[in-house]
Amino acid sequence: MFRVVIVEDEYIVRFGIRSMIDWESLGLMVSGEAANGQEALDLIRESPPDILITDIKMPIMDGITLITEVRKFRPHMKIVILSNLEDFQYAKEAIRNGVSEYMIKSDMMPRDLEATLLRVKEAIVEGAPSSENKLMQSVVVEPIVREKRWLELVEGKQLDPVRRQEILESLGLADVKLPLYMLHIAKNEWALSVEEGQALIRTALGEVMTASSESEDVYEAFPDRQGEMNVLLFERRMAVPGKDEVRLMAQAVRQYLKNHYSISCTIGVSSPTSSCSELHQAYEQATAAAKYKMFIGSERPILYGVDYVPASSQLADNIKVSTTHIHSMVYAFQTKELHAYLEDIFEQLTARKDYDIVEIISLELLILLTTLWSEVASDQQRILQLKKQYYEQLSKLETIQMSKSWFLQAFEALIAHMVGIYNSDRNGIIKAAQYMQQYYQQEISLQSISNLVHLSKNYFANLFKKEMGESFLEHLTRIRIEKAKALLTSELKTADIGHLVGIPDPKYFSKVFKKITGSSPSEYRNRVRGDN
Known part of the structure; x- marks a missing residue:
């Protein structure tokens, strides 16, 4: 199992990274966390991880400095950079320092992080095979190569035509012109690791597919970068071709996994495609169909174009949360x-x-x-x-x-x-209001008054407005202006009165006074004297 260290100064982001994926199922474990580059550097020197996930902008020591220092004693460590869009110029420097991956925090979804980590893990395995792996290499190299080439095909929307032809020839499919179906087997919930789940799916495919066809050579199975299994069906070799047969096969695989291994899954099925050059499209259709379980339910085959028909046009308005x-x-x-x-x-x-x-x-x-x-x-x-x-x-x-x-x-x-806690916290609001009435002339901030009554700042602000009918600042300002109105009946200067009620800036005092009373301090004083 490979060790991972997460470095991020914001705790909520660090917690989200740690919680959004199942590390054990990916063959990984979070061995440590740090809030800045210096903490991380000390941690890495003491117990070096295999993978470092780090933010760029951090206090004490930023991510770029951390990477530079780590490279001095761990030149081959895999590093994933997390940052914001506006920090892309820093990414260029990070890439020069041998960063493996670069991810934008605002765009990062759990499946994206999983895919990135699987790529990095794969690079570690390929770059430093163990002695056991070397002994096994002659036995397993061909299946592994085939799976990687299938993956390159299905991800190859922009794949060079020459490279695509090379792959097809190596797979013996250069001249294939027949209907093909892609199945995407998406797990719903199971406690198995990625490798265990893939092995059981292969077993289920072997049992179901060969029993449903006159030929054993009816499908190719390979995992994608998220660890989900994909199956390519060769329709011409099936005993009974067509969408109905594909649906029955997909259902049989799903049921076999459920009955024999208690594995719950949803299987997305693409539309038929007649060319291997369109496999990327079939893969996108199959994954989109599997995701459609969110709207029509899981644990079933979902056929693209039949059960799931994409909308002809997107709704114009965005869905916004206020x-x-x-x-x-x-x-x-x-x-x-x-x-x-x-x-x-x-x-x-x-x-x-x-x-x-x-x-x-x-x-x-x-x-x-x-x-x-x-x-x-x-x-x-x-x-x-x-x-x-x-x-x-x-x-x-x-x-x-x-x-x-x-x-x-x-x-x-x-x-x-x-x-439940409202009634007890109301006493804190009453205490705060009494404090402002008594010490209005002092500097009183939202933070200081909330600390006084032992409530969080945001909670205090909202509860105060609910209880008093006005915000903390509106209430404090109203108290100060009322006190100022009383003092304006004396011979004190306007500027001095502002100081005495806690508003030392004369211009701001006049502006606030006029906003609340409708007249300037001097106008108010003259009017009161005239009335007297």
């Missing part, structure tokens, strides 16, 4: 309104039927949910466990209906928790 609106509804305890809002979002997602958009929206909602919990709960260890639990639960949801139900229940639980 974090501010959700935030307000949560703090106002508006459970029904929040349910209706989330129902509408998931109705739009269901109508759009776009797997990637569902993942993006789900991630946005999850981040908002965990952020809100961090604001209202004092036990940060519990919050950490809750975040991990949420990530794990969400990763196992297979349909959009399951995701919708999960989010409705999760937000309802959050609001119920807030209602």
